[in-house]
Each structure stands twice: as structure tokens, then as C-alpha cells.
Amino acid sequence: MKKINSLLLGLAFTASLFSAPSFAATSDGYQIQFPINKMGYTPPPTPEPADSISCGEQHCIALVKGTIWAVGLNNYGQLGTGDGTGHTSWVNTGVAATSISAGGSSSYAINSAGYVLVTGFNNYGQLGIGNTSNVSAWLQTTFKANSIIASYSNAYAIVNGIAYSVGFNNTGALAIGNTTSKSTWQNTNLAVTKISAQFNHVYAISGGKLYFSGLNCCGQYGKGMAPAQINTWTNEGIDVIDVAATGWGGLIIKSDGVVWGSGQNLYGALGLGYFSPSGVNAGDLYTWMNTGVVASNVYASYYATYIKKDGVLYSAGQNSNGQLGLNLPLTTNVNRFTSTGLQPTIVAANGDGIIISDGSKNIMVAGNNLSGKFGNGNSSGKISAFTTITEPFKVPSSN
Numbered sequence: 001m002k003k004i005n006s007l008l009l010g011l012a013f014t015a016s017l018f019s020a021p022s023f024a025a026t027s028d029g030y031q032i033q034f035p036i037n038k039m040g041y042t043p044p045p046t047p048e049p050a051d052s053i054s055c056g057e058q059h060c061i062a063l064v065k066g067t068i069w070a071v072g073l074n075n076y077g078q079l080g081t082g083d084g085t086g087h088t089s090w091v092n093t094g095v096a097a098t099s100i101s102a103g104g105s106s107s108y109a110i111n112s113a114g115y116v117l118v119t120g121f122n123n124y125g126q127l128g129i130g131n132t133s134n135v136s137a138w139l140q141t142t143f144k145a146n147s148i149i150a151s152y153s154n155a156y157a158i159v160n161g162i163a164y165s166v167g168f169n170n171t172g173a174l175a176i177g178n179t180t181s182k183s184t185w186q187n188t189n190l191a192v193t194k195i196s197a198q199f200n201h202v203y204a205i206s207g208g209k210l211y212f213s214g215l216n217c218c219g220q221y222g223k224g225m226a227p228a229q230i231n232t233w234t235n236e237g238i239d240v241i242d243v244a245a246t247g248w249g250g251l252i253i254k255s256d257g258v259v260w261g262s263g264q265n266l267y268g269a270l271g272l273g274y275f276s277p278s279g280v281n282a283g284d285l286y287t288w289m290n291t292g293v294v295a296s297n298v299y300a301s302y303y304a305t306y307i308k309k310d311g312v313l314y315s316a317g318q319n320s321n322g323q324l325g326l327n328l329p330l331t332t333n334v335n336r337f338t339s340t341g342l343q344p345t346i347v348a349a350n351g352d353g354i355i356i357s358d359g360s361k362n363i364m365v366a367g368n369n370l371s372g373k374f375g376n377g378n379s380s381g382k383i384s385a386f387t388t389i390t391e392p393f394k395v396p397s398s399n
Contacts, residue, residue, distance in 0.1 A: 047361040047391035055346040056102040058371040064393040072373030077136030078120030088372025103150030114144040124169030125183025152199035155232030163192045171200040172231035175213035196245045203243040208240040218248040219286035222262035247302035260288040268335025301349040321352040322384030325366030
């Protein structure tokens with residue numbers, strides 16, 4: 001009897017180190033199970049997939065299980081960590097959000113209550129907080145939106161279907177009828193379903209039609225060399241299903257699914273099969289040109305462009321940093337959309353690089369890893385072939 005009592009006492013002591021035991025039936029009878037959670041043991045973090053990724057010039061942010069992660073340069077506070085320290089591996093900021101967008105050196109998010117969160121560079125008032133002071137930690141503003149589209153030094157929001165804009169406006173890219181930069185969100189009075197912008201110009205889709213505002217120095221407007229600048233939304237009269245702004249031009253998908261391009265084509269980014277055509281200034285095209293390629297989506301960085309065709313990612317344009325991901329020499333630019341062989345569900349292209357994900361717990365990167373914005377643990381090297389970063393988002397497990 002003493003041995004039995006000692007055994008029960010030992011079991012009780014052992015059980016006190018764990019949570020309440022449970023009993024599981026086995027082929028040999030019953031097995032007692034004690035979940036580990038009271039011995040100071042910390043389970044390893046669990047790798048998780050990113051729900052979305054967005055990149056600025058030298059930083060990127062991701063949304064993982066409703067929390068913002070960040071990596072790269074942090075000189076203006078664009079990572080939102082509050083300390084100005086850059087990171088070459090992804091860090092969990094602990095800030096909850098439902099959507100994100102990064103552009104230039106600024107970052108934006110929307111929380112579950114619909115409020116816009118901002119951090120980073122604010123030299124033109126692009127954070128929309130009524131001043132031009134930078135912000136180093138995620139700040140909840142009083143502005144509510146359904147989605148945010150960050151550009152280089154300005155930003156756009158869709159609020160109940162209406163386009164709003166803020167920030168740099170010297171070229172009329174805010175589409176508000178003037179060229180005055182704004183530090184508070186401006187109602188552009190256009191109902192939209194999509195917005196895509198770069199530093200000097202912006203496109204929108206409204207009622208299935210393509211709209212434009214901003215600089216037309218290189219044929220961004222796609223309707224000729226004049227006017228040189230447009231300060232308010234202008235209907236181009238083209239039926240489109242998608243649009244992406246390049247640094248000095250754009251790609252559209254017309255209603256029949258064919259990709260067209262206009263603007264700067266010096267590096268072949270319009271995918272037309274040629275570079276710097278004769279008879280135009282430095283490779284600029286001033287009218288929308290048919291690429292002959294059918295696609296479902298278009299994406300763009302500054303001088304490189306990407307499309308999805310039958311789920312596969314294709315790339316074209318400048319490759320000086322390997323941003324096309326085609327494993328070509330860095331001196332080889334590409335003037336036709338060329339298959340990467342990959343089928344991503346997330347595409348985040350900006351600056352001289354691109355991050356993609358197929359929904360797994362890994363990501364793939366190509367291009368310039370300046371400031372460590374890919375999150376592979378270093379800040380050196382130009383990556384010319386899509387390279388896998390294994391499980392960069394590791395979320396602490398609950399005990």
C-alpha cells in the first residue's frame with residue numbers, strides 16, 4: 001500500500017507541473033496525457049504564411065495573422081518600430097491591421113475599426129496627419145478608409161468607393177484640380193474600383209473606364225504629347241480591367257484581356273518587343289500600344305513590369321539589379337514578357353526588387369537587396385534568379 005501511495009503522490013506532483021491531465025484510449029487500455037505548460041518551457045515559434053506583402057524603395061511590410069511585420073531601411077521610421085533601427089530579418093511590430101501598403105519611405109495600414117495607421121517619411125504631408133513631420137512608430141489617424149494605395153511621396157485611399165489623395169502634388173497627381181501638395185486627405189470626387197500610382201502620375205478605374213491625372217512628359221497619358229500635365233481626373237475612354245503605373249508610364253489590360261502599354265520604354269518595360277524605338281524621345285511612347293499578350297493582372301515597379309498569364313508570372317524591362325528574376329546577366333534587359341515559371345498569389349514589386357509568395361510559409365525574392373529589404377539576414381547582393389527565403393515569419397506559439 002505504501003508503494004501505491006508513493007506512486008500516486010509522485011503522479012500528483014508531476015501533474016502539478018502540467019495542466020490538468022487527460023485520458024486517451026489506446027489499444028492497450030488508457031494513456032494519461034499531461035500538456036506541457038507549467039515547466040517554463042516555451043514552444044518554438046510557428047512559421048506562418050504572409051497574407052499580403054507590400055514594398056517601398058528600401059523597405060517592405062507584410063501582414064501575417066493580422067499583425068504587421070517589417071524589414072529593411074528605417075531611417076525615417078518607415079518600419080514603425082519606434083527606434084529608427086533598420087533590420088535585415090523580418091520583425092514583428094506587434095501592430096494589428098487588416099490591410100497594408102508601402103511606398104517610397106512611408107508605410108500605411110488599416111485596422112479592424114477602419115482607421116488608417118501611418119509611419120515613416122512625411123516630407124510632403126503624405127501621411128495625411130496635417131503636418132510634414134516624420135513618424136517613427138505606427139500612429140492611428142482619425143481618417144477612415146476601406147483601402148490604401150501608397151505611392152512614392154503621395155498616397156491614395158478608397159473610402160466608400162470614392163478616391164481620396166494626399167501628399168506630393170507638384171505634377172497634379174492628386175487629381176484635385178491644382179498643383180498644391182496636401183497634408184490632409186482630399187476627396188477627388190471620383191468613384192473608383194482601383195488606383196495605381198507612381199511619383200508623378202496616377203491611374204484609376206472608374207465604371208470600367210481608365211482615368212488619368214498627373215505628368216505626361218513621357219507619354220504616361222497615352223493620348224499624345226499634349227497636354228504636358230493634367231491636374232484632375234480625365235476619362236481616357238478606354239474599357240479596362242486592370243492597370244499598373246510604371247515610373248514614367250503604365251500598363252493596362254483592356255476589356256478583351258490584352259495588355260497595352262504607354263510611356264517610357266527605354267528598357268523594354270512595356271513588353272512590346274523593342275527598346276527605344278526611333279522617332280520618339282529617349283524611348284517614350286505617347287499612345288497606348290498593343291503588346292499582343294493576354295493576361296489577367298499587371299504589376300509594375302519603376303522600370304520593370306510583370307504580368308500574370310494563366311496564373312504564371314512573366315516579367316519585362318530593366319534587369320540591372322536582377323529584378324526580372326529570370327537568372328539573366330545584370331546587363332541584359334528584356335523587351336518581351338518572359339515567363340518566370342512561377343505561380344504566385346502575392347506579388348509585391350517596387351524600387352529595384354520584387355517579393356512573391358505562392359501562399360506557402362516561404363517567400364521568393366529577386367532584385368536589389370539594398371538595406372536588407374528582402375529579409376534574408378543581410379543587405380548585400382543583387383539576386384538575379386528568384387530565390388527562396390524559408391519561413392521568414394515565425395509567430396510565437398501559445399502555451
